[in-house]
Structure formats: C-alpha cells, structure tokens
Amino acid sequence: MARKSSQSHEEKGTADAAARKKSAVPAVEKALDVLEILSLSRDGLTMNEIVEETGRSMGELYRVVLYLAERDYLRQDAATGRYALTPRLFELSHRHPPTERLLQEAVPVLERIAAQTEQSCHLAVLNRTQVLILASVASPRPAGYAVRTGAMFPALATSSGLVILAHAPAEAQQRFINRLSGSDRDETRQRLQAIEVAGLDDSPSRIVTGVRNFSAPVFDNRGVVAAITCGFIDQADQKCAPEEVRAVIKENAGLLSAALGQPGQG
Secondary structure, three states: OHHHHHHHHHHHHHHHHHHHHHHHHHHHHHHHHHHHHHHOOOOOEOHHHHHHHHOOOHHHHHHHHHHHHHOOOEEEOOOOOOEEEOOHHHHHHHHOHHHHHHHHHHHHHHHHHHHHHOOOEEEEEEEOOEEEEEEEEOOOOOOOOOOOOOOEEEHHHOHHHHHHHHOOOHHHHHHHHHOOOHHHHHHHHHHHHHHHHHOOEEEEOOOOOOOEEEEEEEEEOOEEEEEEEEEEOOOOOOOOOHHHHHHHHHHHHHHHHHHOOOOOOO
C-alpha cells in the first residue's frame, strides 16, 4: 500500500508540473507570436491585423498586446492605431555580453574599412529569417549610400543574410531552406554553396539598384556570428576599385574573426 501511495504521489506531482507547464507556455507563445509578426512589418499592424496574421483570436491576444505595450516592447500610433516594435528588444540585445563584445571589436574595424575604401559598411547578424544591422559606418565622402543601424531586412534579400547562412551548420541551413517554397529551395541552396566556396558574396544588391554588395563572414570560437558588408557605389574620383574594396572587406572580416577568437586565427 505504501508503494502504491508513493506512486500516486509521484504521478500527482508529475501531473501538476505538466499542468503548470501547459498553462504557462501559451502566454509566452502568444507574446512571441506578436513580437515576431511585428518584426516583419515596417509600418506596424492594427490589433485586427495582428489577430489575422497570427491566426489567433482577439480574446487570446488583446491583453497580451496591451501588456507588451505597457512594458514598452510595443508602441501604438495614436493616429492610426497601429502597433509597432519599440527599440527595447534591440537595446536588450546590446546588453548581452557576446553582442557587446562583438560591437566593441567590430566598430573600429568598420571605421577602418570606411576610411580605407571611402565606402559605407555595416555589421549584420541573423535573427531567425531576418537580418539585423548591429552597427553601420557611413562613407567619409560628401555623398554616399548607407544602411541604418537597427534596421531589419529579409535574410534572403541581403548579402549579409546569405553569407551567414552559407557558413552556418548544415542543420541550420536546412531549417531555413525548409521554410521556403519549393521553387526557391534549389536556387537558395546553390547560392549558399557558391558563397561558401568563394568565402564571401560579391553580387548586385537585391534591395537598392546600382549598389554592388561585398559581404564576408565573421566568426568567433562558436562559429559564424555576423557578416561585414559594403554596399559599393561608383563615384567620380573613386579612391578604391571594386576589387580592392572586396579584398579590404575579406581581410578585415578575417581580422575581426581573429580578435573574436576564431580557432586557427591570430
């Protein structure tokens, strides 16, 4: 009887733990669904649009959205009623020690690249299916092209995203490719393979016409963590030819990797 009582007690404890987990997880899932959907919308979404995009009910999301706004993760436009992400998540990511170290080491490298090439450059990291610009240094010339720090772009539309994916573990690549439609999978797989073999990406920008992207991976002791990208534009009295800029990007990405502890570097 004592054994049976002990088993019943253990089973009850397991059931209670499962019930607590079941009741706690949905709230987190709803909040993450809202944050992820809004990360894909540059202009924000109304409450009804958030409900539609997430496939959840108004009753499930209404209090979640209000609470995220109260905690300053979302901000509602008084004129349009649209909710959008605030910089809070970006600020939190900067408090994370690996990100802080990455920025500390990368910014002087970006400044050196801009000075050497007279082109703007930026540091990007992969955030699920998006690329986040962690730091950007503008060209020292009076006119130029630059990407805003904190901006996010679809990974497939950027050289940075493709370069990071090309050097990511095979399982991470496959997870990303599995999210694509069938027609895009083969093309993406071939492009990732070509970038991995070359060690960098050299291709026309898919976002801005007339810009040629040079992008190289950055590694630390864990593997690929970021990409340095230059959006090259040709101007009168250009200081460096495209091939020179390409070499500068690759060299400095290697130097940054060595500073971050990439095995076999330094």
